[in-house]
Amino acid sequence: MDRHREGNIMSDTRRIALVTGASRGIGRAIALGLAQRGFDLALNDIAAQASALADTAAEARAHGAGVQELLADVSDRDAVRRMLGDALAEHGAIHALVNNAGILRAASVETCPEDYWDSVMDVNAKGTFLVVQAVLPIMKAQGYGRICNISSIGGKHGAPEQAHYSASKAAVMGFTRVLAQEVGPFGITANCVCPGIILTDMGRVNLDDMAVRKAWQDKTAAARIGDPQDVVGPVAFFCSDDSAFVTGQSLNVDGGIVLS
Secondary structure, eight states, rough: OGGGGGGGTTSSOEEEEEEOSSSSSSHHHHHHHHHHTTOOEEEEEEEHHHHHHHHHHHHHHHTOEEEEEEEEOOOOTTHHOOOOHHHHHHHSOOOOOEEEOOOOOOOOTTTOOOOOHHHHHHIIIIHHHHHHHHHHHHHHHTOEEEEEEEEGGGGGGGOOOOHHHHHHHHHHHHHHHHHHHHGGGTTTEOOEEEEEEOOSSTTTTHHHSSHHHHHHHOTTTTTOOOOHHHHHHHHHHHSSGGGOOOOEEEEEEESSSOOO
């Protein structure tokens, strides 16, 4: 097959997207946005989020999507491999992967407990690696794939009490740059979206203090705090054929905090 033409091979096919951490916040918005754009979905989160994931799935079905709910901890290799097996058995393909699952446990470098470091790195960095590793044989067999890893502007600049989070998100960007080089010949692209200050449950770590919220708003060219919906369009672009010749990139979606 002509690799230069592979970007459009799914144009007449119902596409399947796997979204991790899909029960709330940015992950939920992405899932619903992809449903509205014609994707069927395999939606993942941990067992503790089963009820919220079911709510996301129900709303996605209301948009006409076929939806599968998959409970798994992305930092557990065996659970990830079972999840991908279940997704493939249900849908027969995975055309797009959005690695959104992530956690933040704030602490200064001096006081950060070792388990904070380990848990944040396990979910944010290792989890991304494990899900990608499990999906690659599927995408390579298809000769097609779109991988979008959710990093953060925190991986570029960071903020106090988030050194471990910043390290994990910087790791995701470095991983994605190398991944793009390895998988490009197989018709697969790999990119990052780097949200800025977004009003989610996790984002409130930065925003509960109104003075802090105003300070972030004042730093943003758009003069406002982000909403999960602001992230959907860029992710959908990286999951689509419109981005067939874009790979290895890290796109800031932050309203103009990091200007690069």
